[in-house]
Amino acid sequence: MNQLHTPKASRNQETGRLSFMGSVSPPRSGRLARGGLSWRYTRRVIPSVSIFASPACTFSTVSALKKTALVVTSAALLSVFVVSPASAVAKDADDNAPKPPAGMSKVGGDQLGRTGTQVNLGPGAPVLPKDLTGRSWMVSDAESGEVLASHNPHWRLPPASTLKMLFADTVMPAPALQPKTLEYTVKDEDLADMGEGSSLVGVKENLSYTVHDLWLGVFLRSGNDAVHVLAAMYGGVPKTVRDMQTHAEELQALDTTVVSPDGYDSPEQVSSAYDLTLFARSGLQNADFREYCSTATAQFPGEKKKGEKRESFGIQNTNRLLTGADGVTPYKGIAGVKNGYTTHAGNTFTGVAERDGKVLLVTVMNPSSDETHAVYKEAASLLDWGFSANGKVTPVGELVPPKSAVTGEGTGKGSEPDGPASVKGKHGPAKTTKAAASGGSGGAGIALGITGGVLVLLAGAAFLVNRRWPLPDLVRRRPRR
Secondary structure, eight states: OOOOSOTTSOTBSTTSSOTTSOOOOOOOOOOOBTTTBOSOOOOOOOOOOOOOOOOOOOOOOOOHHHHHHHHHHHHHHHHHHHHSSOOOOOOOOSTTSOOOOSSOOOTTOGGGGSSSEEEEEOTTOOOOOSOOOEEEEEEEETTTOEEEEEESTTOOBOOGGGGHHHHHHHHTTOGGGOSTTOEEEOOGGGGTTOOTTBOOOOOOTTOEEEHHHHHHHHHHSOOHHHHHHHHHHHTOHHHHHHHHHHHHHHTTOTTOBOSOTTOOOOTTOBBOHHHHHHHHHHHTTSHHHHHHHTOOEEEEEOOOOTTSOOOEEEEEOSOHHHHOGGGOOOOTTEEEEEEEEETTTEEEEEEEEEETTEEEEEEEEEEOOOSTTHHHHHHHHHHHHHHHTTTTEEOSEEOOOOHHHHHOOOSSTTOOBSSOSSOOBTTBSOOOOOBTTTTBOOOOOOOOOOOSOEEEOTTTOOEEEOOOOOOTTTOBOOOOO
16 A cells, blocks of 8 residues: 655655654564554654644646536536446556455445445535545444444544544543543553554653543554553553444444454454444544544653753644644634544545534545645545435435434443443434444434534634533443442
């Protein structure tokens, strides 16, 4: 797989080279690491530096004749989309590009198991954005669970650090990590088995950090070091991986195989746009999860010199739609969630945004475009389309609820649901679509709203998000571990 957008970036560095983080690309070695990783970890902490913007992109010119042809072609396509119940727009035109498997999962609906782009446009519905190059993507209504459009949503692909959403949703509620003011002194063995080139926030042995500090490191800098320390507090990496897999299955995220808790590349570690959307939707039920994934900047504890007050340094969220870093335009109404990058996964991104009372989730995996920060631009264009298409499309599927929300069973020993198995949302009774591949039941409608909005103030000023998330179908007690 070609390394996308940032050829000099390390193999697990978030969405290419960060403006405040140097390249970390030590050579591989052969020692087998814990959690299925096969490269020895070499730690390097790069000091923070000032943020700078990337050069503006340069676009080629288009002749008048070509513009005319494009207009005619677009008009013809629009007429086809309006009368056709579904369209499959050809992607990955390169014959050498990987192709999705013919028989993908149908969890959430039969149409989600088809290859290519799926959308059911009604009268007046806008056509999908041009030049979408993601191998897999999906845009959904977070409130109703309706999938508005998709492209190979069940294609099992490397997830990179978007898998940290599942890690957080699994581990964050654990009693061992409560309260978030709890302090923990890091041991050398906590950091011993991370993969080479891991993205780091700067956790050091023999220094203490609060749980709150570590979660900021996970969500803002996508620090694998912070993940491994939290996993150690939780009970160790093997236990964390097992529980993440169990939780994925509870969420009916059946495309996912967990090997490492941080999303580091491993041959067998895969997920899908559909599953990543489920992880985001579930994680957003937790107020702390919402706080961390929507935080733009924070201070992180640094060195402590003898006789002096402990220093701290600034960290910034790697989600450029949130921060507007490196020339990416901040997306109006964005409220999280997580981005990722590895050599094998390419760029991955799941985001949630609110506009005029409508809340959408979008996931994009591995765009093939050479355009800088294509994953954010394609995600933003899909969100724009989703808001414009509101009420003008027939869903191609749905986001299924967790098993516990359907059956009333808990997620493990000592757990039980907090509410009834079926909840009537503000838009009426839930609709049901058979999850054919999994044998699971269809999704109950889930009421979700975000009130307020997002304000990104440049030069490190405040980032404010005010919202409510009444999601009774997904709010349930976790196992008591």
